[in-house]
Amino acid sequence: MIDFGAVQQGLDLLFSNFGPWLVVIPGIVLGLIFGATPGLQISMAMAIFLPMTMYMDFIQAMLFLTAIFTGGSFGAGIPAILMNIPGTSSAIATAFDGYPMARKGQHNQALGVALAASVVGALMGYLVLFFMIQPLSYLVLRLGPSEMFVVILWGMTLIASLKGEQVLKGLVAGFVGLLVGTIGFSEIGLARGTMGQTYLLDGIPVIPAMMGMFAASELFKLANKGFIVESADSRKVKVSEIFEGCKMAMRYPVVMLRGGLIGVLVGAVPGVGSSVSNLLSYIETKRRDKDPDSFGKGNPKGVVASEAANSSSEGGSMATLLALGIPGGGATAVMLAAFAMHNITGGPQFIRQQTDVVYAIIFANFAQVFLLVIVGLLFIPLLANIVKVPMRYLIPSVLVLAVMGSFGLTGNMTGPATVLVFAVIGWIFRHYGYSVPAAVIGMLLGSLAEKSLLHSYQISGGEFSYIFERPVTLGILALLLFSLFSQPLMARFSTWRAAKQA
Amino acid sequence: MPAQKRDYGDFLVLIGLASFTLWYLLDAISVSAQPQNLLLILPLSVIVLSIIAIELVLRLKKGTLFSIADDEEPLHQTLPVVVLFGAYVLSLETLGFDVSTVLFIALFLILKGERNWLAVAGFSAAFGFAVAFFFSQMLPYPMTLLLLPS
Numbered sequence: 001m002i003d004f005g006a007v008q009q010g011l012d013l014l015f016s017n018f019g020p021w022l023v024v025i026p027g028i029v030l031g032l033i034f035g036a037t038p039g040l041q042i043s044m045a046m047a048i049f050l051p052m053t054m055y056m057d058f059i060q061a062m063l064f065l066t067a068i069f070t071g072g073s074f075g076a077g078i079p080a081i082l083m084n085i086p087g088t089s090s091a092i093a094t095a096f097d098g099y100p101m102a103r104k105g106q107h108n109q110a111l112g113v114a115l116a117a118s119v120v121g122a123l124m125g126y127l128v129l130f131f132m133i134q135p136l137s138y139l140v141l142r143l144g145p146s147e148m149f150v151v152i153l154w155g156m157t158l159i160a161s162l163k164g165e166q167v168l169k170g171l172v173a174g175f176v177g178l179l180v181g182t183i184g185f186s187e188i189g190l191a192r193g194t195m196g197q198t199y200l201l202d203g204i205p206v207i208p209a210m211m212g213m214f215a216a217s218e219l220f221k222l223a224n225k226g227f228i229v230e231s232a233d234s235r236k237v238k239v240s241e242i243f244e245g246c247k248m249a250m251r252y253p254v255v256m257l258r259g260g261l262i263g264v265l266v267g268a269v270p271g272v273g274s275s276v277s278n279l280l281s282y283i284e285t286k287r288r289d290k291d292p293d294s295f296g297k298g299n300p301k302g303v304v305a306s307e308a309a310n311s312s313s314e315g316g317s318m319a320t321l322l323a324l325g326i327p328g329g330g331a332t333a334v335m336l337a338a339f340a341m342h343n344i345t346g347g348p349q350f351i352r353q354q355t356d357v358v359y360a361i362i363f364a365n366f367a368q369v370f371l372l373v374i375v376g377l378l379f380i381p382l383l384a385n386i387v388k389v390p391m392r393y394l395i396p397s398v399l400v401l402a403v404m405g406s407f408g409l410t411g412n413m414t415g416p417a418t419v420l421v422f423a424v425i426g427w428i429f430r431h432y433g434y435s436v437p438a439a440v441i442g443m444l445l446g447s448l449a450e451k452s453l454l455h456s457y458q459i460s461g462g463e464f465s466y467i468f469e470r471p472v473t474l475g476i477l478a479l480l481l482f483s484l485f486s487q488p489l490m491a492r493f494s495t496w497r498a499a500k501q502a
Numbered sequence: 503m504p505a506q507k508r509d510y511g512d513f514l515v516l517i518g519l520a521s522f523t524l525w526y527l528l529d530a531i532s533v534s535a536q537p538q539n540l541l542l543i544l545p546l547s548v549i550v551l552s553i554i555a556i557e558l559v560l561r562l563k564k565g566t567l568f569s570i571a572d573d574e575e576p577l578h579q580t581l582p583v584v585v586l587f588g589a590y591v592l593s594l595e596t597l598g599f600d601v602s603t604v605l606f607i608a609l610f611l612i613l614k615g616e617r618n619w620l621a622v623a624g625f626s627a628a629f630g631f632a633v634a635f636f637f638s639q640m641l642p643y644p645m646t647l648l649l650l651p652s
Binding site: 191404 | 539546579595599603637
């Protein structure tokens, strides 16, 4: 399982000179800034700075890019906690309990909880990668398009049913999101729902839409408030309380471990990654908790679950990238471009022939995780000062950043226009109790769901019986049905039993 | 106790979602009725329309077709912000990213009760121009700017 000779060579590669390490701290800082700025993406930071890696050797380039990735994964949680605006889709579930904690004046503790969970999650991700890279790559290879499709459907169902009392509205939001995600050219070259507009041929720009639905719509709602945290005493940034938050996270080792494992496994599935893992981990933690009603109201376990999962996803997506040469998401896609720039092709051959390089990347990431603690602790107090800014200054500033960021993503007015349209839709959804996360995740996964279903159709020749030859697909389908019907059935059973006893 | 106001908004949102789903399904069918094209869209649309029908029937049964207005978030306070943001986005190309951003921030501050005119002018100009300049330098695409050098 572990090639110790290669381990020794990997360590030599890293420590024979100080060169590779010079880029790590700048990378973490860049990741923190881009992750913490709503509208700027980790993948955007990596893409902007990718040309710089031309002048680095391969190890140094990988260290720089993974440092941005590590910093960004945690950075995205900062605006999620302080403003209810996930910096990226990987921090959606962090906002569910992180923001209510901030509204209660526990923003310092929430940031500490997120930092500790991120560090432990990232560490777990790379530990699993270290021990399991070969078995994991085998597992990922066994996932066919039908499994991918049911994983997406299962995830959607779980997300849509988060708001227990409004499951139907959640499902409508999620499924309409999936439909919106298929607008534009399909896999077979047919354009649907474009209304003749050429800028819709590539589909709805998902990230600007996400920024509109999450950020702008929430800001409209907050426009009538004075501060994020109403009490002046609670707005103080205290490092001691951030440390207290770090300790608080350590009280939930099972939540952290479960989140970490979900993150690695889901992160290894191409195209799904941390956007889904944080939500799955959150839902699973809420489902297993003795007091599920406390979630969404400032339960630190929610923050731990989400941050541990999104950070460990990095290890999972790196496994897919290194072992198969398939990027799991935007960030690993940029890394794949860096591979190409250095004339390296990821995949089983790469693992076999350059095992020392693979181990060097893994060990460097262990060190990066510890550096994240130091850099994170130095930067959090700076970034946490945001709670001291009056809302009337904060809201237009963030809206402007979202508009500029969306322009940066599309390169034309499609981005800002998408932010505007989806901000209004998101505001209406929030006002009437429709699940905004379900709609957004639906949009993110719509085209992937259609592609997976189409590939399954092509492989099976349109024969429905094909599904019976796929035990994993059937297993996940069973899980889907269980998650959808177990709660109402259990509730009915309890009512029936109570009535019988009476 | 004041009389509770009926809110037709929630009902209209459901009807809007059903209309979008139906329109999208018909549009997809008009493009091509091949199974490969409708593999996901057709069953998903049928599920969405069925759920909406169930939701409406459940509400009719409970007599809550038009839910009660939510006064927690007064529309008269939020709507001007939405309109101002819309005007900002629509003015970006004509006024430039720099001037429209400065104007948007200044008007937002005034709308939300800031009466320190020095703060309004200073913050909107400093933040607006700084952000527009930063993005115009960082992005590889041309950005419309009225006062700043592009």
